[in-house]
Amino acid sequence: MSVMTTEGSRTRGAGPPGPLSAWANRHIKWVFTVPALAFTAVMVLFPVIYTVVLSVTDARGSIQRDFSFIGAGNFVEMFTDFPRFWPAVGRTFLFTGGAVLVELVLGLGIALLLRKPFRGQGAVRVVILMPLVATPVAVAMMWLLIFEPTIGFANEFLGWFGISGLGWISDPGQALPTLMFVDIWQWTPMVALILLAGLSTLPEEPEEAAVVDGANAWQRLIHVTLPMLLPAIVAAVLLRSIDALKTFDLLYATKGRGGGSLHEAETLNILAYSLSFEYNDYGMASAVLVVFFLIIVLFSWLLFRISKVGSQQ
Amino acid sequence: MTTTAAEQIVRAPREVIRSSRRRAKTRAEVWRWIAIVVVSLVFLFPLMWMLISAFKTSLDITDPGAMFTFEPTLRNFENVLGRENFLPFIWNSLVVGVVSTGIALVVGVPAAYAMTRFHMNRSSGMLLVARIIPGVSLLVPWYFVFSRMGLVGGYTPLVISHMFVTLPLIAWIMLSFFEGIPAELEEAGRVDGLTNIGVFARIALPLAVPGIATASILAFIFSWNNFLFALVLSGEATRTLPVAIFNFIAYSSIDWGGLMAASVIITLPVMIMALFTQKYIVSGLTAGATKG
Numbered sequence A: 001m002s003v004m005t006t007e008g009s010r011t012r013g014a015g016p017p018g019p020l021s022a023w024a025n026r027h028i029k030w031v032f033t034v035p036a037l038a039f040t041a042v043m044v045l046f047p048v049i050y051t052v053v054l055s056v057t058d059a060r061g062s063i064q065r066d067f068s069f070i071g072a073g074n075f076v077e078m079f080t081d082f083p084r085f086w087p088a089v090g091r092t093f094l095f096t097g098g099a100v101l102v103e104l105v106l107g108l109g110i111a112l113l114l115r116k117p118f119r120g121q122g123a124v125r126v127v128i129l130m131p132l133v134a135t136p137v138a139v140a141m142m143w144l145l146i147f148e149p150t151i152g153f154a155n156e157f158l159g160w161f162g163i164s165g166l167g168w169i170s171d172p173g174q175a176l177p178t179l180m181f182v183d184i185w186q187w188t189p190m191v192a193l194i195l196l197a198g199l200s201t202l203p204e205e206p207e208e209a210a211v212v213d214g215a216n217a218w219q220r221l222i223h224v225t226l227p228m229l230l231p232a233i234v235a236a237v238l239l240r241s242i243d244a245l246k247t248f249d250l251l252y253a254t255k256g257r258g259g260g261s262l263h264e265a266e267t268l269n270i271l272a273y274s275l276s277f278e279y280n281d282y283g284m285a286s287a288v289l290v291v292f293f294l295i296i297v298l299f300s301w302l303l304f305r306i307s308k309v310g311s312q313q
Numbered sequence B: 001m002t003t004t005a006a007e008q009i010v011r012a013p014r015e016v017i018r019s020s021r022r023r024a025k026t027r028a029e030v031w032r033w034i035a036i037v038v039v040s041l042v043f044l045f046p047l048m049w050m051l052i053s054a055f056k057t058s059l060d061i062t063d064p065g066a067m068f069t070f071e072p073t074l075r076n077f078e079n080v081l082g083r084e085n086f087l088p089f090i091w092n093s094l095v096v097g098v099v100s101t102g103i104a105l106v107v108g109v110p111a112a113y114a115m116t117r118f119h120m121n122r123s124s125g126m127l128l129v130a131r132i133i134p135g136v137s138l139l140v141p142w143y144f145v146f147s148r149m150g151l152v153g154g155y156t157p158l159v160i161s162h163m164f165v166t167l168p169l170i171a172w173i174m175l176s177f178f179e180g181i182p183a184e185l186e187e188a189g190r191v192d193g194l195t196n197i198g199v200f201a202r203i204a205l206p207l208a209v210p211g212i213a214t215a216s217i218l219a220f221i222f223s224w225n226n227f228l229f230a231l232v233l234s235g236e237a238t239r240t241l242p243v244a245i246f247n248f249i250a251y252s253s254i255d256w257g258g259l260m261a262a263s264v265i266i267t268l269p270v271m272i273m274a275l276f277t278q279k280y281i282v283s284g285l286t287a288g289a290t291k292g
Helices: A002-013 A019-027 A028-057 A073-081 A086-113 A121-133 A136-144 A153-159 A177-201 A203-211 A219-243 A249-253 A268-277 A282-313 B005-054 B058-062 B077-084 B087-117 B121-126 B136-148 B157-177 B185-189 B197-206 B207-226 B226-233 B239-249 B256-285
Strands: none
Touching: A019 A028, A019 B197, A028 A282, A028 B087, A028 B121, A028 B136, A028 B157, A028 B197, A073 A282, A073 B121, A086 A121, A086 A177, A086 A219, A086 A268, A086 A282, A086 B005, A121 A177, A121 B005, A121 B256, A136 A153, A136 A177, A136 A249, A136 B005, A136 B239, A136 B256, A153 B157, A177 A219, A177 A249, A177 B005, A177 B256, A203 A219, A219 A282, A249 A268, A268 A282, A268 B136, A282 B136, B005 B256, B058 B256, B077 B256, B087 B121, B087 B157, B087 B197, B087 B207, B087 B239, B121 B157, B136 B157, B157 B207, B157 B226, B157 B256, B197 B207, B207 B256, B226 B239, B239 B256
8 A cells, every 4th residue: 555655656756747758658659669660670671672773783892882773684694694593592492391391290299299298398398499599500510520521420320330421511412411400400399399389279179089989199190180280380380491491500600601612502591692792793692682582472471371271271 | 706707707808908008008108208318319419419529639529439438628618718719709799699689678678568559460560571581681781881881890780780680589579478468457557547658667567577588588599699690790809609610610620629619608608598498488489480
């Protein structure tokens, strides 16, 4: 009671609210949100417009130098006469599709494994959380050592089973699959945790009804659990795909600029970075980025549609 | 003894069935445990390997015989902190992380509050753009503007670019947190004569403290881990840890011990922070994705 009175008197003691705070009070909706929205808009809108503008110019060398409009020149050259473009598109999709697919399967398995409570569940959750928060560059360096062909643990491990060692990241032919493996190691826990959260919200009755009907574990999973889990699955795939398409830290930290000597790990993200900050070819880099945007937007839109269809069932 | 012979015949198989079921159940449990241990090992072992290697001499790292049996040494850590002078980089990462998280809290928490209370779905969706857009596409224009303003190499472009990571994250986590605060409490405050801002400052904000704590730690982790923005926008004096780690990769050879010690120094703080917030971390990491 005494707290209430002191609170009240303090408000009164501050005097009548000034015109500014009265105005802020009336327009709290916008006073609170405009700074955040303005910041995000400025940080995104200007760069996106600028990128689209640069993509139809011959901007090279320095952004501050004059550049002239060349129409679709960059795009034509990129599609027809730029040997690094199409392989980069292929690698982007291969890396994303392959890694996310494996992450989904393994993540689902882990989520189902951890679904029923058991002693030490908390500890296991902490363990699978660790790859998620570990600094990606440090993770890349850690795997670089493990996959080092002569001194790394990976080949030592294979040696225990009499299997001869591989080149892993350092071998141009094996680099991309190895790096997909690292992505899978780091991000499968994310898929598992999203699906685990999804599983925990599912009602138990349909599953019990299926047990009564005599469905075995596999039939229950396919016909009862997975359809109900679809929104969580789509969320996990969407989130992981957007991030996997944009993978930069891992590829750059292990293979360097251009994705290695033969560009063996060069995705659209690495290619755009290389064109911008290695060759200072801003026109071409922007053209690559415009295509990259479109892919990401199209992809997000598609998955959103799928999730809508799924939730209407 | 009222059991008939017939009943005894029935009972025996039933017990057999029951015990075989129990055995099948324990067998399934054993397999489940094996799977759990394997999964845990797969995710933990590489990190353990990084930790172990950080305490090895260069000689022991190259020696398969010294894989698990070696004389632990602190020399790598001495090198990282002393010869490679990592302390300024730790300081840079700390400054950028704390300042970008701090400003993002001041801007993001009220924004999330208003977006929740006034159901501004479109506005909150706008923040999602920051999650979807590739960072590389922002760097050339940012670099252009920052260099025009003579800011490249200082803390300002780093803080601003990292705010681009921390602000949407904080806003999204706080959105779901404010949604959980019952509107009745705020109504009661209004009846007592509080203004809109008063309701936010005296009722919603104190109740949101646990959410703010989680959001801050996650935002700091994301800033701490960020590599791309600092790679382009940091200068010699403002380099952050993920960029500085490349000091250990020379053209001819790699100082593996030092590299692993540096990796441990970068990773350990965020892992310890994640331990304290692990309950909320999934919702934070997936912020935005599950809301559509």
